[in-house]
Structures are given as structure tokens and as C-alpha cells.
Amino acid sequence: MAFTLRINGTERSVDVEPDTPLLWVLREQIGLTGTKYGCGIAQCGACTVHIDGVATRSCAMPVSAITPEQQITTIEGLSPDGSHPVQKAWLALDVPQCGYCQAGMIMAAAALLQQNRSPTDDDISTEITNICRCGTYNRVRAAIKQAAANGGSVQSG
Amino acid sequence: MTIVQSVSRRGFIVSAAAAIGGLSLGFRVPFAGDALAAEAVPEINAWVVIQPDETVVIRIARSEMGQGTLTGLAQLVAEELGCDWSRVTTEYPTPGENVARDRVWGNFSTGGSRGIRESQDYVRKGGAAAREMLVAAAAAEWQVAPADCAVDKGVISHAASGRSTTFGKVATAAAQLTPPAEVRLKDPKDWTIAGKPLPRLDTVDKLTGKQVYGADLVRPGMLNAAIKACPVFGGKVRSFDAAAVAGMPGVRKVVQVDDTAVAVVADTWWRAKTALDALPVVWDEGPNTGVSSASIGEMLTAGLDADDAFIGNQVGDARQAIAGAAQTGATKTVTGVYAYPFQNHATMEPMNATAVWTPERCEVWVPTQNGEASLAAAADAAELPVRQCEVYKIHLGGGFGRRGNFQDYVRQAVRIAKQIPGTPVKLLWSREEDMLHGAYHPTTQCRLTGVLDADGTVTALHLRISGQSILAAVRPEGMQNGMDPVVFQGLVGSGAEGVIGYTIPHLLVDHAMRNPPVPPGFWRGVNLNQNAVYLECFIDELAHAAGQDPLAFRRKLMANHPKHLAVLEAAAQGIGWGSPAPEGRHRGLAQIMGFGSYVAAAAEISVTDGRLRIHRIVAATDPGHAVNPAQIERQVEGSFVYGLSASLYGECTVKGGRMEQENFDTYTVLRMDEMPAVETIILPSCGFWGGVGEPTIAVAAPAVLNAIFAATGKRIRTLPLVNHDLKSA
Numbered sequence: 001m002a003f004t005l006r007i008n009g010t011e012r013s014v015d016v017e018p019d020t021p022l023l024w025v026l027r028e029q030i031g032l033t034g035t036k037y038g039c040g041i042a043q044c045g046a047c048t049v050h051i052d053g054v055a056t057r058s059c060a061m062p063v064s065a066i067t068p069e070q071q072i073t074t075i076e077g078l079s080p081d082g083s084h085p086v087q088k089a090w091l092a093l094d095v096p097q098c099g100y101c102q103a104g105m106i107m108a109a110a111a112l113l114q115q116n117r118s119p120t121d122d123d124i125s126t127e128i129t130n131i132c133r134c135g136t137y138n139r140v141r142a143a144i145k146q147a148a149a150n151g152g153s154v155q156s157g
Numbered sequence: 158m159t160i161v162q163s164v165s166r167r168g169f170i171v172s173a174a175a176a177i178g179g180l181s182l183g184f185r186v187p188f189a190g191d192a193l194a195a196e197a198v199p200e201i202n203a204w205v206v207i208q209p210d211e212t213v214v215i216r217i218a219r220s221e222m223g224q225g226t227l228t229g230l231a232q233l234v235a236e237e238l239g240c241d242w243s244r245v246t247t248e249y250p251t252p253g254e255n256v257a258r259d260r261v262w263g264n265f266s267t268g269g270s271r272g273i274r275e276s277q278d279y280v281r282k283g284g285a286a287a288r289e290m291l292v293a294a295a296a297a298e299w300q301v302a303p304a305d306c307a308v309d310k311g312v313i314s315h316a317a318s319g320r321s322t323t324f325g326k327v328a329t330a331a332a333q334l335t336p337p338a339e340v341r342l343k344d345p346k347d348w349t350i351a352g353k354p355l356p357r358l359d360t361v362d363k364l365t366g367k368q369v370y371g372a373d374l375v376r377p378g379m380l381n382a383a384i385k386a387c388p389v390f391g392g393k394v395r396s397f398d399a400a401a402v403a404g405m406p407g408v409r410k411v412v413q414v415d416d417t418a419v420a421v422v423a424d425t426w427w428r429a430k431t432a433l434d435a436l437p438v439v440w441d442e443g444p445n446t447g448v449s450s451a452s453i454g455e456m457l458t459a460g461l462d463a464d465d466a467f468i469g470n471q472v473g474d475a476r477q478a479i480a481g482a483a484q485t486g487a488t489k490t491v492t493g494v495y496a497y498p499f500q501n502h503a504t505m506e507p508m509n510a511t512a513v514w515t516p517e518r519c520e521v522w523v524p525t526q527n528g529e530a531s532l533a534a535a536a537d538a539a540e541l542p543v544r545q546c547e548v549y550k551i552h553l554g555g556g557f558g559r560r561g562n563f564q565d566y567v568r569q570a571v572r573i574a575k576q577i578p579g580t581p582v583k584l585l586w587s588r589e590e591d592m593l594h595g596a597y598h599p600t601t602q603c604r605l606t607g608v609l610d611a612d613g614t615v616t617a618l619h620l621r622i623s624g625q626s627i628l629a630a631v632r633p634e635g636m637q638n639g640m641d642p643v644v645f646q647g648l649v650g651s652g653a654e655g656v657i658g659y660t661i662p663h664l665l666v667d668h669a670m671r672n673p674p675v676p677p678g679f680w681r682g683v684n685l686n687q688n689a690v691y692l693e694c695f696i697d698e699l700a701h702a703a704g705q706d707p708l709a710f711r712r713k714l715m716a717n718h719p720k721h722l723a724v725l726e727a728a729a730q731g732i733g734w735g736s737p738a739p740e741g742r743h744r745g746l747a748q749i750m751g752f753g754s755y756v757a758a759a760a761e762i763s764v765t766d767g768r769l770r771i772h773r774i775v776a777a778t779d780p781g782h783a784v785n786p787a788q789i790e791r792q793v794e795g796s797f798v799y800g801l802s803a804s805l806y807g808e809c810t811v812k813g814g815r816m817e818q819e820n821f822d823t824y825t826v827l828r829m830d831e832m833p834a835v836e837t838i839i840l841p842s843c844g845f846w847g848g849v850g851e852p853t854i855a856v857a858a859p860a861v862l863n864a865i866f867a868a869t870g871k872r873i874r875t876l877p878l879v880n881h882d883l884k885s886a
Contacts, residue, residue: 017406017431024427028381033373034366036554038505039588043821046505075366082365090364094356094787097795098223099363100370100505100554125830131821133505133555133802134223135795137832 008077018064045130055111089147097134199332204283207328218262222556225788226272237284239308252528270848354787386418445814460623460669469645473663478617497687500598506554510570526561534564538571558679596678599625613703617663658721682854685751693859731775732759745863754847767884781845800857
């Protein structure tokens with residue numbers, strides 16, 4: 001079945017089963033592999049993308065639930081060159097370890113800052129529920145605060 | 158982060174911000190037919206290639222899985238080489254090249270926190286030899302003595318004549334020279350690149366989605382495979398109905414992988430998985446369907462009293478001292494039985510490997526902690542000689558021990574690819590497959606018996622461990638007359654892997670091996686994790702039984718163990734031990750030695766209405782030499798995420814011979830809301846090289862458990878904590 005999706009500002013057509021999760025459309029049909037598979041049940045957040053600016057776990061979002069008008073932003077489209085304030089803060093604080101969860105973390109953080117320009121520790125704890133097994137949480141928290149201080153609410157996508 | 162300068166390292170001051178900028182020039186994903194940098198430009202030696210544009214390519218034999226080894230090893234080579242750090246990039250030599258070149262890069266295995274501590278000597282010599290050859294080439298051109306030349310940031314200069322050149326200009330000539338027979342390494346106090354808190358070399362691509370992990374790999378014409386092995390340990394495939402899913406979208410083939418597993422191969426992984434979920438499979442569940450956590454627990458409990466124990470450490474006669482104490486009654490005897498569960502590594506990137514097989518050759522792309530083990534597994538499964546196989550290593554989305562010794566996913570990928578000759582097949586495990594077929598943290602129990610004399614000093618201690626041996630299952634060649642020496646990590650009398658930090662007149666540490674039919678594995682921290690819980694919680698029990706402060710009590714036992722004591726004192730001081738904790742908060746301590754390093758932690762917690770909150774952790778580490786303090790800090794912080802996940806929630810339970818937890822909804826791990834502040838103190842006392850990726854995990858649980866006792870009077874002896882009610886009785 002054909003679906004039209006607006007991904008990182010570009011209209012794309014895909015022919016997949018309607019229940020195919022957006023994650024696998026992005027990774028296997030579009031070739032955007034920055035968005036990761038971690039659990040498949042919206043638990044870990046490695047697959048986080050933005051749909052109309054809202055952090056969404058794409059592994060549990062069937063492609064058929066997305067309209068052609070909705071703006072999908074992936075890590076590849078967050079900024080053209082890694083210059084989003086969240087990415088810059090991540091670089092400045094050298095946040096990633098293995099890095100596998102980090103695209104999801106960055107997307108979740110960018111969406112948080114879009115809604116809340118200066119999140120408190122409690123806001124961050126409530127909103128960033130992504131799993132990192134290497135243990136970058138404290139640096140993620142510090143980087144979100146740094147991005148907030150540097151105007152992290154730049155519109156994405 | 159605080160770095161405490163030692164006498165031999167004057168002026169060692171570090172800020173969290175980097176002193177020197179590191180520029181990542183990218184890390185290539187190697188493909189078949191790709192040349193290592195050396196084939197375009199001659200290498201200076203196995204470790205160093207200098208390109209005409211002054212790019213310095215440093216070869217890294219160990220695997221990067223987030224622990225920072227890639228950057229640390231590059232720093233050690235670059236330090237001796239004297240190159241410009243901003244020009245450094247890295248590449249992995251392949252396991253096949255290592256075999257072909259008589260293992261010139263040494264061991265590829267990346268586990269046991271050994272990446273740096275076991276290769277630092279030869280990688281530094283590689284850098285130093287390359288520097289000497291570059292200098293010799295310049296000196297020969299100038300007809301001056303090499304000893305009169307100086308090297309700074311990739312520039313070679315001769316002061317007397319005022320001449321200078323660069324590494325890139327003399328690299329080709331240097332590559333022709335005979336390597337020096339001997340090189341002198343720098344004194345670490347003179348380091349300018351190593352020892353500094355440099356940013357990682359592999360960060361940039363991880364921020365933009367560019368970093369390619371094994372799960373992301375795409376090869377021309379590649380198909381995707383999803384796999385399901387019998388969920389019951391020891392079970393096999395009896396039959397499956399391939400025809401039932403053959404017509405599903407994208408499906409190309411349904412294959413039996415081996416005795417235990419079936420796979421669906423399709424154009425995309427999602428379609429392969431969808432068809433696999435629909436595939437009717439009949440399992441022969443084998444002999445273990447009656448095995449449960451309870452039956453395993455009974456088996457281990459029986460081992461606590463068994464006679465068939467291997468002795469790991471013995472001083473004096475603890476049995477007699479304990480028996481004598483029971484008779485005289487003039488002393489106090491304390492006993493506690495502890496237990497530690499199965500746990501899954503739960504790397505964020507599930508197991509995967511991509512393979513292509515023809516009758517002549519087999520190639521595998523895989524995130525692996527041990528490229529040579531991957532190569533051996535590939536050759537074995539391919540039924541081809543090793544020289545006709547090759548493995549290309551890819552950065553790992555987490556390893557934690559799962560991707561080292563165990564190459565099950567490589568064997569599977571090759572066996573699937575072998576059934577579709579010439580077509581690359583990427584095998585990716587689902588999270589459920591990953592949870593059901595782990596190489597689990599071994600389960601053990603421990604009964605500790607201690608005797609206190611009238612002054613409250615420990616005169617005898619017996620730790621009887623009962624339970625699983627990792628080596629017996631996965632590396633039997635490491636066994637010593639039936640004994641698994643690794644079981645005693647942290648509790649032995651000598652060696653780098655973990656000397657007990659207490660002097661006790663009568664000490665016995667022994668192990669009744671009880672191996673349930675659940676595959677164990679090396680799990681970040683290995684056996685130090687449970688041994689530190691057993692030892693450090695029980696020492697806390699003894700301190701309370703003696704009516705003494707846990708720090709003062711330990712000090713009396715640690716006079717002969719100054720390095721153990723130094724980290725403990727540092728952590729205690731950092732948390733404010735001895736001064737009152739803030740209202741409602743309570744503190745606990747733990748220390749241990751393992752993986753060559755000395756570590757301690759102090760936790761400050763509160764328990765409100767039965768709910769634990771960990772406010773603060775202060776951790777101290779003495780790794781001997783601190784190659785990159787910033788990366789050590791991250792490893793220490795990360796150790797608390799891993800260690801606290803394990804102690805708060807980590808448990809895989811067995812029912813019907815299989816694991817009950819299949820995903821993160823039932824296998825809970827620590828998230829941001831529960832992560833405490835961590836303050837890291839690094840005390841590099843020099844003179845030895847210790848690991849940093851694992852040891853601190855072991856002190857996370859006991860520091861918190863001891864603080865919980867201080868807060869509630871409840872002594873938690875079985876993990877995870879989530880199974881206990883912390884509400885006041």
C-alpha cells in the first residue's frame with residue numbers, strides 16, 4: 001500500500017504494509033538509519049523522532065497513522081550540519097558513550113526544549129525517559145541545561 | 158571530577174572542559190576490498206600511518222563500545238609518536254590481517270577492562286618506534302645525528318641548522334627504515350596527550366545519525382533475517398511450516414539455522430520479523446522444562462553446606478576458629494546468607510551480524526568485542542579455512558561482555574548466509590530474542606560467617622559461595638583442576654584481578670560449584686559484582702554487630718592495604734562521613750579491588766514511605782595511571798547506571814526452563830529520574846595499570862544497601878531491591 005510521508009522537509013512515497021512501524025519505514029525504505037531500533041514497544045526511546053515537533057516513538061507508530069501533512073523530523077533532519085543547540089551542547093559536553101541511544105536522546109531533548117525553554121531537573125526527569133545502558137544520564141541532563149541556556153528551542157525540521 | 162595529584166604527578170590539574178581539542182576525522186566502516194590506510198601510503202609500522210596531508214592514522218586493535226578505549230589507546234600512541242593530536246584519526250585492522258601478519262596487533266579481545274591495561278606497553282612502543290623512524294629519516298636527509306633532532310606536534314626540527322620538516326614529508330622514507338630494536342618510553346609525568354581529559358575521537362557522527370552500527374549496515378543486494386531459537390534452554394526445533402509464510406510480503410526463504418533456531422529471510426527486516434512471528438514452529442523443549450528460579454535457588458542453597466568446595470583463599474583456619482567461637486561463647490558469631498540473580502546485558506543495540514558466503518569465501522561485518530573470536534566463529538560456521546574468511550569490525554551499540562566470548566549471532570548469520578550463497582544477509586535479533594538468549598550474569602548465593610572478639614575485631618571470616626561458574630560453561634581451558642578461579646574475583650590473596658582489602662587472621666573463601674542449565678556469561682563487572690555485595694554488606698553487618706562505625710571498623714582491618722584504604726577514605730571524605738548527613742538522609746560505604754584498580758563508593762540516600770531515593774554518590778578510583786581522566790569519569794558515572802540498574806531492578810527469572818522477561822517493560826533498567834549525582838575522584842597512584850570500565854559497578858550496590866540499612870535497619874541480602882519492602886516494620 002502506498003503512503004506519502006513528509007520526512008525532513010521532503011515528500012517521500014513508500015509502498016509498505018499499513019501496519020509497518022514508522023521506524024522501519026525510515027530505516028529500510030527511506031534509508032535513514034540514524035533512528036534506532038531498541039525494543040519495538042515504545043519503552044526505550046532509541047527510535048524517537050518528531051512528528052509535528054512532538055517527540056514520538058516511531059517503533060510503535062504504524063505508518064498508516066501518519067498523514068501526508070504531518071512533518072516528520074529524524075536525527076538526520078534536526079539540523080543540516082549538527083548545529084542544533086542540542087547537538088552543539090552534546091558535542092561540547094562529549095555526551096555519548098556507545099552512542100546507540102543518543103539520536104533518540106537528542107530528539108527527545110530537542111522536543112522538550114521546544115515546549116519548555118528552561119526545563120527544571122524534575123521536568124527533565126519526567127520528560128526524558130529514554131534508556132541509556134552505558135550511563136550518560138548525568139551528561140544528558142547537563143547538556144539539556146546547556147542547550148537551554150544557549151537557546152535550545154530552535155525550531156526543528 | 159576531582160583528580161588528586163600524587164607525589165609523582167605534580168601539577169596534575171584537570172578541568173571538565175578539555176585542555177586540547179580533539180577533532181574527529183571520522184571512522185570508516187570497512188568494506189570488502191577496502192584498503193587499510195597503509196596500502197595507499199606505506200605504514201611506518203603496524204600502529205602508525207602518516208599521510209602526505211599530515212593525517213595521522215592510528216590503528217586500534219581493541220573494540221570501541223562506548224568505553225573510550227579507542228580514544229585512550231590513540232592517546233598513548235600519539236603521546237609517544239609526538240604527533241599533532243588534532244590530526245589523529247583511527248582505524249581497526251581486521252582480524253584476518255592480524256592472523257596473516259603473525260598477530261602483529263596482539264590480542265583483539267576487549268573485555269575485563271583490559272583494553273588499555275594489557276596493551277599499553279606495546280602500543281606505546283609502537284608509537285615510540287614510529288617517532289624514531291620518522292626522526293631518523295629526517296636526520297638522514299639532513300645528515301645530522303637523530304639525537305640532535307626534536308619532535309613537537311608532528312614537526313621534526315634540528316636546532317643547530319635551523320631546519321625543520323613534518324611527519325608527512327618524511328613518512329615514505331621512514332617507512333623504509335629498519336625499526337629500532339629498543340625504544341625508551343616517556344615517563345608518564347612528562348605526558349602531554351596521554352593523561353589529559355581529551356574529548357573522544359568518535360563523538361561527532363553519534364550526534365547526527367551518521368555513525369553506522371552493525372544493525373544499520375547495508376550491503377548491495379542484501380537481505381534481512383529475523384531469528385527465533387527455542388526459548389527453553391537446551392530445546393531444539395522439531396518442525397516448522399515454511400509454506401505457511403512463504404507468500405507473505407517480502408519473504409525470500411525460511412531456513413533452519415541449526416538444531417535450535419529457525420530464521421526468515423526477507424527483503425526487509427520488518428517483513429522478516431512479521432513472517433517469523435506468523436511462522437508455525439514446533440519445539441522439542443528438551444530436558445529443562447521443569448527448571449525454575451525456585452529449583453535453581455534450592456540447588457544453590459544446598460551448595461552452601463556441601464563438602465565439595467574449591468578453596469579460593471585461605472589464611473589460618475577459619476573453620477576451626479568459627480567452631481571454637483561457638484563453643485566458648487566469649488565472642489560473637491554473625492551469619493548472613495546473600496543471593497544474586499541472573500541478569501541480562503541488555504545492550505541497546507541487539508545482537509546482529511551481516512554475512513556473505515560463497516564456497517570460496519566468507520565475510521562478516523559485526524559489532525564485536527573480540528574480532529578474532531568472530532573470525533574463528535565465522536570460519537567454523539562457514540566450514541572454510543580461516544584464511545578464506547574475514548571479519549570487519551563495527552563500533553558496538555553496547556557490549557558489556559555479551560559480544561566477546563559469545564559469537565552465537567556470527568555463527569547464525571553465517572549459517573543463514575550459507576543457505577543463500579553469494580547474497581549478503583543481515584541477521585538482527587529482536588529485543589525479545591536478545592532477552593531470551595542472553596549469556597546471563599551468573600547466579601550465586603553466599604553464606605558468610607564472621608567471628609568478633611571481645612574488642613569487636615574480626616578474628617575469623619568464612620565466605621562460602623555456591624553457584625554458577627562462567628568459565629566452566631564458556632572457557633573450560635581456564636579452569637584450574639576443576640576450580641574456576643574467576644569466581645573469587647575481589648576475594649583472593651594476590652594478583653591484579655582483585656585482592657581482598659582486609660587482613661583477617663582466619664579467612665576462608667570457598668566455592669561449591671552449582672551450574673544450572675542457564676548459559677552464564679561475562680557481564681560487565683563479572684563476579685566482582687556479587688562478591689562486593691557479599692563482602693562489603695557483611696563487613697557492614699559485622700561493624701554494626703560490633704557497635705562500631707563502619708569506616709572506623711574497616712580501617713582497623715585495612716592497615717596492610719593502603720591502596721584499598723586510600724580510595725575508601727577519599728569516598729568517605731567526599732560524602733562527608735563523620736559529619737551529620739542532611740535531615741532524613743543516610744550514608745553507606747563500600748570498597749573493592751578488581752580489574753587491576755582500587756575503587757570505593759559512598760552513597761547518600763533517603764527512604765520515604767518505603768521509596769528509595771539515591772541523592773548522591775561519591776566514587777573514588779585508583780587505576781594506577783589515568784590515561785584519560787574525562788573518560789574515566791564517564792566510566793565511573795556509567796558504572797552507577799549499570800550497577801544501580803542491576804541492584805534496583807536487574808533480575809531474569811526462570812520458569813519452565815526459559816526466561817520470563819522479554820523486553821524493557823518487564824526487565825526494568827535505571828532511567829534518568831532515578832540517577833543520582835555522581836562525584837568522581839581519581840587517585841592515580843602510578844606504578845601499575847588498572848581498568849576502569851568495570852570495577853566501580855561492584856561498589857554501587859553495597860554502598861546503597863549499607864545506606865539503606867542505616868536508614869531503615871533492614872539488611873537486604875538478596876537482589877534486586879525491587880523485591881523488598883523498604884517500609885518501616
